Structure formats: C-alpha cells, structure tokens
Amino acid sequence: xxxxxxxxxxxxxxxxxxxxxxxxxxxxxxxxxxxxxxxxxxxxxxxxxxxxxxxxxxxxxxxxxxxxxxxxxxxxxxxxxxxxxxxxxxxxxxxxxxxxxxxxxxxxxxxxxxxxxxxxxxxxxxxxxxxxxxxxxxxxxxxxxxxxxxxxxxxxxxxxxxxxxxxxxxxxxxxxxxxxxxxxxxxxxxxxxxxxxxxxxxxxxxxxxxxxxxxx
Amino acid sequence: xxxxxxxxxxxxxxxxxxxxxxxxxxxxxxxxxxxxxxxxxxxxxxxxxxxxxxxxxxxxxxxxxxxxxxxxxxxxxxxxxxxxxxxxxxxxxxxxxxxxxxxxxxxxxxxxxxxxxxxxxxxxxxxxxxxxxxxxxxxxxxxxxxxxxxxxxxxxxxxxxxxxxxxxxxxxxxxxxxxxxxxxxxxxxxxxxxxxxxxxxxxxxxxxxxxxxxxx
DNA sequence: CGGGAAACGGGGAAAAGATCTCCGTTTCAC
DNA sequence: GTGAAACGGAGATCTTTTCCCCGTTTCCCG
Numbered sequence: 001x002x003x004x005x006x007x008x009x010x011x012x013x014x015x016x017x018x019x020x021x022x023x024x025x026x027x028x029x030x031x032x033x034x035x036x037x038x039x040x041x042x043x044x045x046x047x048x049x050x051x052x053x054x055x056x057x058x059x060x061x062x063x064x065x066x067x068x069x070x071x072x073x074x075x076x077x078x079x080x081x082x083x084x085x086x087x088x089x090x091x092x093x094x095x096x097x098x099x100x101x102x103x104x105x106x107x108x109x110x111x112x113x114x115x116x117x118x119x120x121x122x123x124x125x126x127x128x129x130x131x132x133x134x135x136x137x138x139x140x141x142x143x144x145x146x147x148x149x150x151x152x153x154x155x156x157x158x159x160x161x162x163x164x165x166x167x168x169x170x171x172x173x174x175x176x177x178x179x180x181x182x183x184x185x186x187x188x189x190x191x192x193x194x195x196x197x198x199x200x201x202x203x204x205x206x207x208x209x210x211x212x213x214x215x216x
Numbered sequence: 217x218x219x220x221x222x223x224x225x226x227x228x229x230x231x232x233x234x235x236x237x238x239x240x241x242x243x244x245x246x247x248x249x250x251x252x253x254x255x256x257x258x259x260x261x262x263x264x265x266x267x268x269x270x271x272x273x274x275x276x277x278x279x280x281x282x283x284x285x286x287x288x289x290x291x292x293x294x295x296x297x298x299x300x301x302x303x304x305x306x307x308x309x310x311x312x313x314x315x316x317x318x319x320x321x322x323x324x325x326x327x328x329x330x331x332x333x334x335x336x337x338x339x340x341x342x343x344x345x346x347x348x349x350x351x352x353x354x355x356x357x358x359x360x361x362x363x364x365x366x367x368x369x370x371x372x373x374x375x376x377x378x379x380x381x382x383x384x385x386x387x388x389x390x391x392x393x394x395x396x397x398x399x400x401x402x403x404x405x406x407x408x409x410x411x412x413x414x415x416x417x418x419x420x421x422x423x424x425x426x427x428x429x430x431x432x
Numbered sequence: 433c434g435g436g437a438a439a440c441g442g443g444g445a446a447a448a449g450a451t452c453t454c455c456g457t458t459t460c461a462c
Numbered sequence: 463g464t465g466a467a468a469c470g471g472a473g474a475t476c477t478t479t480t481c482c483c484c485g486t487t488t489c490c491c492g
Contacts, residue, residue, distance in 0.1 A: 015438070015439070015488085015489055015490075016489075016490095017439070017440085017488070017489070018438080018439060018440095018489095021439085021440085041478080041479055041480085042479080042480070042481090043479070043480080043481095046441095051440075051441080052440060052441035052442060053441085053442085053480090053481080054439090054440070054441065054442080054481085054482080054483090055439075055440060055441075057480085057481060057482085058439075058440085062480095063480095112386075154404070157397075158397070158400060158401065158404070161386070161397050161401065162382070162401045162404070164386070165381045165382050165384060165386075165401070166378070166381050166382070168381060168384065170328075170377070170380070170381075180419065180422075180426075181373075181374070181377050181422055183418050183419075184374060184417050184418060184419055184422070185374065185377065185378045185381070185405070187408075187415055187417055187418070188370070188374070188378070188405055188408035188409060188417070189401070189404055189405050189408055190408065190415070191407070191408035191413070191414040191415050192403075192404035192405055192406065192407035192408030192409075193404060193408075194414055197407070198407040198410055199403055199406070199407050201400050201403055201404070202399050202400060202403070203396065203399075203400055206396075206397055206400070210396075231459085231460055231461075231467070231468070232460080232461095233459070233460070233468070233469085234460095234467080234468060234469095237468085237469085257449080257450060257451085258450080258451070258452090259450070259451080262470095267469075267470080268469060268470035268471060269451090269452080269470080269471080270452085270453080270454090270468090270469070270470065270471080271468075271469060271470075273451085273452060273453085274468075274469085278451095278452095279451095
C-alpha cells in the first residue's frame with residue numbers, strides 16, 4: 001500500500017524537473033523532521049522545498065510514504081559512514097569515534113523520531129538497511145573492544161541511544177543549533193566509553209533487541 | 217496576568233477536594249509534558265489526572281499558567297537536590313555525580329522543553345529559581361574542578377544540556393522507558409567528565425549565557 | 433519551433449483536532 | 463439539612479492540517 005506513486009515514477013523516464021523537485025522535497029522533509037519532529041505539517045515541508053503543496057502530494061501518496069523514503073535515505077547514509085570508518089581507519093577506537101561524529105552529522109536523532117505510530121518497521125528496505133547498520137556498528141564496537149580500548153560493559157544499544165539523544169534538537173524553541181554542543185558531548189561520552197572503565201554501570205549492556213519487545 | 221486563579225484560591229481556605237485535584241493536575245501535567253512535549257492537549261492532561269477538563273480550566277486560566285507552575289515546581293526540586301548534594305557529600309565529584317542522577321530522576325529534560333514560545337522567562341519566580349540552581353550547580357562543578365577530579369575544559373552548560381538530552385523520552389513511540397538507559401548513559405558521560413581528560417574537545421566550554429542570545 | 437502531455441502553484445473546501453463554556457449533578461463545610 | 467462551591471461531560475467554536483480542483487507553466491519530442 002502507498003508505494004504506487006514511487007512505482008509509477010520509475011516506470012516512465014520522468015521529467016527532469018519532476019525528479020529534481022522530488023529530491024528537493026526529500027531534503028526539505030529531512031530538515032523539517034529534524035527541526036520540528038515527525039508531525040510537521042506537510043504544507044510546511046512543501047514550502048521549505050520551494051514547491052506548491054500539490055507537488056508534494058503528487059509525489060508522495062501520504063505522510064507515511066514520505067517518512068519511509070527519508071528514513072531509508074538516512075539509514076543508508078549512516079551505514080555508509082560505518083562501513084567507510086571500518087575500511088579506512090586503522091585504529092579501532094578512532095574508527096568508532098569517526099563513525100559517531102559522522103552519524104551525528106547525519107542526524108540519527110531526528111531519524112529515530114520518525115519511528116512514529118504509522119511507521120511500518122517491517123518494510124523490506126528498512127529492515128535490510130537496519131540489519132546492515134547493526135552489523136557494521138557491531139563490528140566497530142567489537143574491534144574497539146578487542147583492541148582493549150573500549151570498556152567491555154557497554155552494548156551497541158548504549159551507543160545508539162546516546163547518539164540519538166545527544167543529536168536531537170534542543171527542546172527550547174530558539175536554540176536549534178545543537179551542532180554547537182553535539183560534538184562536544186559526543187566526545188565526552190566517547191571518553192567515558194574508553195577502557196579502563198572509570199566506574200561501574202548499573203544494569204546490563206543495552207542491545208538492539210531491547211528496542212523491540214514485540215519481536216516474534 | 218493569568219495568576220488570578222491561583223490568587224483566588226489562596227484567599228479562601230479552599231475545599232480539600234479542590235486542592236487535591238489541583239495537585240493531581242500538576243502531577244499529571246508534569247508526566248504528560250515529559251511524555252508528549254509541551255503542546256500536549258490540556259484535555260489529555262485532565263484525563264490523565266482523572267478529572268474533567270472543566271476542572272483543569274477552573275484551576276488554571278490557560279496553558280501558560282499551568283506550565284509556569286509545573287516549571288517552578290520542578291526547578292525548585294532540582295535545586296534542592298543540588299543543595300543537598302553540596303551539603304551532604306564530602307567528595308566533590310561524588311556530589312556532582314549524585315546531583316546528576318537525582319536531577320535525571322526529576323526529569324530536567326522535560327522541564328527544559330517547557331520553555332516554549334509563550335513562556336515568560338522573566339517571571340520573578342522562575343528567574344529566581346534558575347539563578348539559585350545555576351549558583352548551586354556552579355559550586356558543584358567548581359568544587360569538583362578544584363579537587364582535580366573534573367576536567368577543566370567543560371562548563372555548566374555542557375553538563376546541563378547533556379543531562380537534558382539524555383533524560384528526554386526516547387523518540388520512538390513505544391519505548392518510553394528511558395529510565396532503563398538514562399542512568400547508564402549519564403554515568404558514561406560522567407566518566408568522560410573526569411580528569412584527566414582523555415581527548416581534546418572542539419569549541420569552548422558552554423556557559424549558561426549561551427542559551428540566551430537575546431540578553432540585554 | 434510548436435503541439436500536447438505532464439507537472440506546477442495557489443486558493444480554498446473538507447476534516448481533524450484543540451480549546452473552552454454551559455449546565456445539570458455531586459460533594460463538601462457548617 | 464442546606465447553600466455554596468466544585469465537579470464532569472457534552473458540544474459549540476476556533477485553529478490547524480490535509481488534500482483536491484483547475485488555470486497556468488514547463489518540458490519533451492517531432
């Protein structure tokens with residue numbers, strides 16, 4: 001359901017202005033979601049993209065479809081960052097550090113807020129992308145742990161949740177420039193992740209499964 | 217403006233059920249703000265408090281008044297935590313640590329999100345409470361810094377923003393139980409705050425003033 | 433170039449959602 | 463027991479968002 005508009009587009013060559021507008025809308029949507037949350041008015045997204053609202057509705061059947069596309073885009077880009085960090089950084093902890101900061105720039109925090117009510121988490125694309133991301137980040141952490149630089153009592157969930165939270169837009173209205181603080185705080189968090197551990201943590205390492213209580 | 221409902225109440229003895237409902241509403245509002253943000257429907261707050269919506273409107277002239285009361289309450293309680301940590305903990309870093317975790321339990325994160333558009337930041341009560349909080353936390357940090365346990369390149373703003381962000385409800389719908397992770401992540405962050413610093417931070421220490429660009 | 437199909441934008445109707453009031457009923461205090 | 467105050471729920475009103483309609487513009491291809 002709802003995937004029609006996309007399918008139709010791919011069937012025909014499509015006009016250049018149409019595809020350009022589509023990209024613009026996606027970019028605008030990403031920004032708008034980051035700034036105002038997942039229920040930002042679609043008209044606002046259209047306005048930000050510099051197109052009429054009818055154009056948005058022409059490209060995306062409903063909010064759901066738009067959200068899915070944006071989420072897939074972002075997931076893919078973050079996974080790329082994880083992969084390239086794995087491939088290019090010789091030092092294990094440095095690779096992890098690089099990934100964290102790059103992921104922050106992609107605004108994972110905002111992405112996570114897209115997992116709203118009507119979101120189909122079992123969409124093939126999304127599931128695939130998430131699995132790939134999980135695999136890459138797990139390797140980043142395993143490497144760092146094995147090299148003795150990452151404290152052993154933290155899980156992938158600890159890292160992902162912290163990134164998510166620290167990269168979200170600040171609550172207060174005006175100060176939307178989290179960027180100023182984001183990287184500082186991520187860096188402090190990363191310093192806390194280093195081995196040897198400077199304190200004992202409550203509870204147990206957070207895993208990916210912890211986020212899906214309703215798993216088969 | 218808007219303080220009438222409260223004033224009137226205090227003038228007369230007031231009925232016990234009325235004051236009880238008032239407390240219930242404030243508590244419900246705090247929870248609702250924490251969970252759904254500052255623009256949660258007032259009817260939803262009334263429902264959560266187990267009272268009719270009319271009762272809410274009878275006690276609070278408008279959303280603004282309710283927000284102010286909730287904010288003042290929370291600020292006061294957090295300040296208490298800072299003061300008691302200062303008074304009771306002999307070790308400077310331990311005092312800081314204790315304050316951070318207690319503040320988290322009070323959900324500072326949610327409180328911060330109350331600083332929405334219509335909020336009067338210059339309200340005497342609020343300003344006073346904020347100044348007192350700032351003073352207390354500054355002392356906590358100064359003590360820890362002077363004892364050589366806190367890295368010198370972090371400011372009060374760094375700490376407050378991080379607490380705020382890490383204690384906010386998770387973006388996704390279901391997983392509203394941040395509590396499970398919150399304290400772990402705060403602890404990791406605190407470990408990153410310890411001296412000696414394990415890395416260099418970008419930018420400069422964040423102060424309180426950084427949040428008010430429109431200061432006289 | 434020029435014709436025709438597709439895409440566009442803006443305005444506004446329809447729907448959804450939130451606010452707040454009215455009023456009959458219940459609860460408290462004396 | 464009685465009067466005054468507080469209560470709850472229903473719904474009118476106002477705001478916000480969605481989405482459609484249709485006249486105009488832009489692109490593609492011959």
